[in-house]
Amino acid sequence: MSATTDSAARGGTRGVRTLLRVKRPGRLAAEAAALLIAVAVAFPLYWMVLSAFKPAGEIQSTDPRPWTLAPSLDSFRRVFEQQDFGRYFLNSLLVAGTVVIASALIAFLAATAVTRFRFKFRTTLLIMFLVAQMVPVEALTIPLFFLMRDFGQLNTLGSLILPHLAFSLPFAIWMLRGFVKAVPEALEEAAYIDGASRTRFLWQILFPLVFPGLVATSVFSFITTWNDFLFAKSFIISDTSQSTLPMALLVFFKPDENDWGGIMAASTVMTIPVLVFFVLVQRRLVSGLGGAVKD
Amino acid sequence: MTTHTTALKTPAPASAGAGTGAPAGRPPRRGRSVSPRGHSGWTPWLYLLPALVLLAGLLVYPIYQLGLISFLEYTQAQVSGGEPTTFQGFGNYATLFNDSQFWQVLLATVLFAAACVVSTLFVGCALAVLLTRIRALPRLALMMAALGAWATPAITGSTVWVFLFDPDFGPVNKVLGLGDFSWTYGRYSAFALVLLEVLWCSFPFVMVTVYAGIRAIPTEVLEAASLDGASQWRIWRTIMAPMLKPILIVVTIQSIIWDFKVFTQIYVMTNGGGIAGQNLVLNVYAYQKAFASSQYSLGSAIGVVMLVILLAVTLVYLRLVRRQGEEL
Numbered sequence: 001m002s003a004t005t006d007s008a009a010r011g012g013t014r015g016v017r018t019l020l021r022v023k024r025p026g027r028l029a030a031e032a033a034a035l036l037i038a039v040a041v042a043f044p045l046y047w048m049v050l051s052a053f054k055p056a057g058e059i060q061s062t063d064p065r066p067w068t069l070a071p072s073l074d075s076f077r078r079v080f081e082q083q084d085f086g087r088y089f090l091n092s093l094l095v096a097g098t099v100v101i102a103s104a105l106i107a108f109l110a111a112t113a114v115t116r117f118r119f120k121f122r123t124t125l126l127i128m129f130l131v132a133q134m135v136p137v138e139a140l141t142i143p144l145f146f147l148m149r150d151f152g153q154l155n156t157l158g159s160l161i162l163p164h165l166a167f168s169l170p171f172a173i174w175m176l177r178g179f180v181k182a183v184p185e186a187l188e189e190a191a192y193i194d195g196a197s198r199t200r201f202l203w204q205i206l207f208p209l210v211f212p213g214l215v216a217t218s219v220f221s222f223i224t225t226w227n228d229f230l231f232a233k234s235f236i237i238s239d240t241s242q243s244t245l246p247m248a249l250l251v252f253f254k255p256d257e258n259d260w261g262g263i264m265a266a267s268t269v270m271t272i273p274v275l276v277f278f279v280l281v282q283r284r285l286v287s288g289l290g291g292a293v294k295d
Numbered sequence: 296m297t298t299h300t301t302a303l304k305t306p307a308p309a310s311a312g313a314g315t316g317a318p319a320g321r322p323p324r325r326g327r328s329v330s331p332r333g334h335s336g337w338t339p340w341l342y343l344l345p346a347l348v349l350l351a352g353l354l355v356y357p358i359y360q361l362g363l364i365s366f367l368e369y370t371q372a373q374v375s376g377g378e379p380t381t382f383q384g385f386g387n388y389a390t391l392f393n394d395s396q397f398w399q400v401l402l403a404t405v406l407f408a409a410a411c412v413v414s415t416l417f418v419g420c421a422l423a424v425l426l427t428r429i430r431a432l433p434r435l436a437l438m439m440a441a442l443g444a445w446a447t448p449a450i451t452g453s454t455v456w457v458f459l460f461d462p463d464f465g466p467v468n469k470v471l472g473l474g475d476f477s478w479t480y481g482r483y484s485a486f487a488l489v490l491l492e493v494l495w496c497s498f499p500f501v502m503v504t505v506y507a508g509i510r511a512i513p514t515e516v517l518e519a520a521s522l523d524g525a526s527q528w529r530i531w532r533t534i535m536a537p538m539l540k541p542i543l544i545v546v547t548i549q550s551i552i553w554d555f556k557v558f559t560q561i562y563v564m565t566n567g568g569g570i571a572g573q574n575l576v577l578n579v580y581a582y583q584k585a586f587a588s589s590q591y592s593l594g595s596a597i598g599v600v601m602l603v604i605l606l607a608v609t610l611v612y613l614r615l616v617r618r619q620g621e622e623l
Contacts, residue, residue, distance in 0.1 A: 106349070131609050166352070223448070264455070279442070
């Protein structure tokens with residue numbers, strides 16, 4: 001009796017073991033493929049940074065090499081010596097920073113309203129937030145241009161902050177919903193029974209609990225704002241002191257001969273803040289996406 | 296998901312229900328959120344106020360304006376010359392629809408977006424499955440590379456890809472032995488180049504999201520299937536795909552919306568729409584009409600066309616979500 005079960009169990013483990021043995025070469029191949037793909041995906045970024053450090057002669061070479069033996073900072077020097085580059089950088093940072101913080105706070109309030117309360121038009125509002133995400137923002141450049149002109153906001157950073165703030169809200173609200181919903185209602189009850197006011201519950205209990213979700217959400221508003229090219233090109237028309245980074249990048253595109261070293265150095269400078277931001281929040285981002293999508 | 300859905304389907308807390316005029320006959324439940332509800336009717340609107348004000352002013356009103364301008368005669372003369380605007384009715388749309396270039400651009404936009412969506416979804420899903428079958432270290436490598444591509448701003452991504460494929464100094468032509476073949480010169484090769492860049496920067500979203508979804512599938516189910524001898528393809532088709540359906544819908548719709556609106560890549564990589572506008576898509580076309588040739592009303596009419604198409608996509612999406620019985 002016990003012998004049979006024993007042999008059955010052994011047979012079972014052997015079965016699993018053969019399965020694994022069969023799988024092993026397959027897994028090695030899969031891992032090799034994954035590493036190859038990783039290299040291919042990372043290659044453009046590597047080439048960007050590499051080209052930024054290459055001396056001019058190597059960039060303008062018809063025999064490009066995937067390394068450089070004489071790294072130089074010339075391209076970066078050209079970028080930073082270009083008039084007002086630091087200013088463009090600060091402008092970009094200011095616009096993106098303002099949008100991220102304001103959008104997180106406003107979206108948090110709105111997400112709380114639509115998940116923690118039942119009220120008339122709640123579902124309608126949710127559908128509106130969803131539909132709002134689908135609006136092609138770029139199509140609104142024309143009316144926004146006139147709106148900004150009428151309010152005297154052309155050539156100001158406000159003309160970039162306000163639209164991006166508004167356009168980042170629907171997605172942020174939609175994504176935060178899952179995080180707010182995940183906070184157990186019992187906690188809310190307990191807080192009220194303990195005599196906490198609604199405001200106190202909101203900011204001292206709910207806000208810290210939802211904070212990881214806010215961070216994940218803010219990646220999206222940061223990236224869209226930081227990367228914005230169309231509004232920066234359309235609304236900042238004459239006052240270049242209000243320009244943002246993408247415009248600084250375009251300076252290096254010349255009709256006759258592109259300054260690739262400068263372009264790559266400026267691209268590197270523009271990409272680094274986003275990469276840093278991403279690496280800092282990547283774990284929360286993955287779980288956040290799972291949460292937002294699963295709800 | 297089920298827990299959330301069931302939680303949502305329970306009747307609304309009585310206290311809140313009273314404020315919205317719920318049927319009085321229902322016995323008052325001990326609300327799941329006992330709270331000082333005396334003034335709760337106002338609170339959600341108070342919380343929503345900043346968001347609604349911003350959206351009304353910067354989204355709803357501009358959409359209205361966009362529609363309005365598309366019916367007016369609105370060119371440089373009206374914008375700065377102070378000439379009165381005249382109502383055109385559907386005149387701008389008639390001009391647009393009689394322009395063969397518009398139909399050509401529309402077709403190119405649809406085909407280009409479709410190619411982007413299909414390739415992004417295919418690559419993203421395939422790599423997500425690959426991620427589940429490898430050990431932590433290679434998985435981390437692929438994840439980091441993908442996050443890097445995802446994080447790269449569209450404009451820098453575009454410049455780098457143009458440089459990689461540069462006929463004189465780019466490494467790609469060198470490796471492929473294409474000599475000084477110019478990718479941006481021909482219509483299809485230029486679209487292919489933009490497609491590669493779009494694929495590069497948008498597959499990570501699909502990969503990461505689908506991977507998170509696969510991880511949420513109980514491993515026992517997958518193990519049982521593979522012990523029963525089911526092939527990889529069969530496991531994917533009969534177990535994973537149905538369980539991942541909600542996530543797949545989300546990533547598909549998001550991809551459609553993003554790829555239909557591609558602007559920066561086309562604008563930068565093909566230098567504003569390619570030679571003689573051969574690489575224009577609707578978004579760039581509208582921009583060029585409005586800001587390069589000051590035909591604001593034609594640009595707005597193109598914007599309206601885009602809006603209508605994307606709204607149709609959204610409606611399909613909402614129906615799909617609703618059919619799954621998911622409540623908002």
